[in-house]
Amino acid sequence: MRVGVHINRFDNAGGAPALGAELAAAGQAAEAAGVSWLSVMDHYFQMEFNGGAEDPMLEAYTTLGFLAGHTSTVRLGALVTGVTYRHPGLLAKIATTLDVLSGGRATLGVGAAWYDREHLGLGVPYPPLAERFERLEETLRICLQMWDPDDDGPFEGTHYRLAETLCVPPPVSSPHPEIMIGGGGERKTLRLVAQYADACNLIPASPQELRHKLDVLRGHCDSLGRDYDAVRKTFVYTGDAATQEDLDALLRDLEGYVGLGVDTVILAPRVGDSAGWIDRFATRAVRRIAELD
Numbered sequence: 001m002r003v004g005v006h007i008n009r010f011d012n013a014g015g016a017p018a019l020g021a022e023l024a025a026a027g028q029a030a031e032a033a034g035v036s037w038l039s040v041m042d043h044y045f046q047m048e049f050n051g052g053a054e055d056p057m058l059e060a061y062t063t064l065g066f067l068a069g070h071t072s073t074v075r076l077g078a079l080v081t082g083v084t085y086r087h088p089g090l091l092a093k094i095a096t097t098l099d100v101l102s103g104g105r106a107t108l109g110v111g112a113a114w115y116d117r118e119h120l121g122l123g124v125p126y127p128p129l130a131e132r133f134e135r136l137e138e139t140l141r142i143c144l145q146m147w148d149p150d151d152d153g154p155f156e157g158t159h160y161r162l163a164e165t166l167c168v169p170p171p172v173s174s175p176h177p178e179i180m181i182g183g184g185g186e187r188k189t190l191r192l193v194a195q196y197a198d199a200c201n202l203i204p205a206s207p208q209e210l211r212h213k214l215d216v217l218r219g220h221c222d223s224l225g226r227d228y229d230a231v232r233k234t235f236v237y238t239g240d241a242a243t244q245e246d247l248d249a250l251l252r253d254l255e256g257y258v259g260l261g262v263d264t265v266i267l268a269p270r271v272g273d274s275a276g277w278i279d280r281f282a283t284r285a286v287r288r289i290a291e292l293d
Helices: 016-033 060-069 088-101 116-122 129-146 189-196 207-224 247-257 274-292
Strands: 002-007 037-040 075-078 106-111 178-182 199-202 232-237 264-267
Touching: 002 016, 002 274, 016 037, 016 060, 016 274, 037 060, 037 264, 060 075, 060 088, 075 178, 088 106, 088 129, 106 129, 129 178, 129 189, 178 189, 178 232, 189 207, 199 207, 207 247, 232 247, 247 264, 247 274, 264 274
Parallel strands: 002 037, 002 264, 037 075, 075 106, 106 178, 178 199, 199 232, 232 264
Antiparallel strands: none
């Protein structure tokens, strides 16, 4: 398994004036450590479980663009973008811009959205869940059409209508930036992964749960004629060992995931000094986790 790092706190000791330097150092430390993936949240407000809305939160794609300028190899993405946050045509343009400026290192991570407080707080419409899934599927179709060099015509959907799906310059990635769908819903989300995505991101409570979700994904792939092995599998580690910098405990927790076909385990330490954490802990974890295979 490869190792990714998910930056999810921005409460470093120096406060807002020091965030730029902190993030630049985190990007450089991640590449030096051999980290393959670097992501940030896409939220307006900080999560309740992670300090609450009054804690610092940066806009995701501005942050990713900044990280692109301070890295050269690591793959970059949001984990994950709520489909309600941006019009899909604009989202495709933003993801394309990140891909172009990073030299083809962008992943479009996207999901159905869920955090109602931030929607209501900033006046962003928050439709019912069924509609959010409809919008998610239309967004995926719009992005793929905008990345199709042979189709810049209109898009007519239930929720979105685009007169021209122009996207110039086109992505650097071929055939397009990687699409990652986040979430483990078995009836809708994993079907969308099988139909549209290049990668999935799951947050399992156990290896047994991950095995089950991947079996469901395999079933959707079989039904749609999709090659299951073509979908890159990632999951977020939710235990405390990474935050506590307990490498032995982390390795014990991850042993059960070996052999499930996982490409990347994403560590999401609840710390504000991401660069220091990467230097102290991720550097050791990358090598030891690779040895689990």
